[in-house]
Amino acid sequence: YYTETVFPALGLKSSASARKWVESVRHTNAGAMADGLKAEGYQILATGFSERAKPVTHYDLTGPTAVVLGNEHRGVDQELLDVATDEVFIPMQGMVQSLNVSVAAAVTLFEAWRQREAKGMFDQPSYDPEELAALIAAWEEK
Known part of the structure; x- marks a missing residue:
């Protein structure tokens, strides 16, 4: 969801290796x-x-x-807060109580990975062989 009139293009340099996978x-x-x-x-x-955070x-x-994740200056737009399931923050100590949005994304994704790893969710493949083959074929086309 983006509230500006022109949606920014994904970075060509910074995310070049990930663009075709995401x-x-x-x-x-x-x-x-x-x-x-x-x-x-x-859940949102x-x-x-x-x-409530x-x-x-x-x-x-x-x-x-x-x-x-909100804009680094204004945070999350109220219309998105209104439809979210809950509001969260990344616990921090010290004077600074916010992170660069890319760092906040990385910390949050790591927490999701940590929980999933602890639950053993990566012990077995999440795709059956046919799904994986189709996904790889689609990626190879990109």
């Missing part, structure tokens, strides 16, 4: 986006500092989860 979907309506994700069983966690480590990130 599927992006653009949304222009927060409610429709949230409804679709919730219908697919996703938005980053923020309101009274809890540490991201308090949430089960082993199931379908969408994380909304």
Whole structure:
């Protein structure tokens, strides 16, 4: 979901190695986006500092989860906070209470990986052989 009039292109240099592996979907309506994700069983966690925000480590990130990261200056738009399942923050000590958005994404994704690793979710392949072959074939076309 992006609220500016022109959606920025994904960086050609910084994400060149990942661009072909990451599927992006653009949304222009927060409610429709949230409804679709919730219908697919996703929890939607938005980053923020309101009274309802809890540490991201308090949430089960082993199931379908969408994380909304806000602009580094303005945070998450209110319309996205309104449709989020919950609000989370990354626990920090000291004077600075925010991270660069890319760092916040990395910390949150690592927490999801840590929980999934602890639960043994990587012990078995998540794709059956046919699905994996189809996925590899699609990637090879990119």
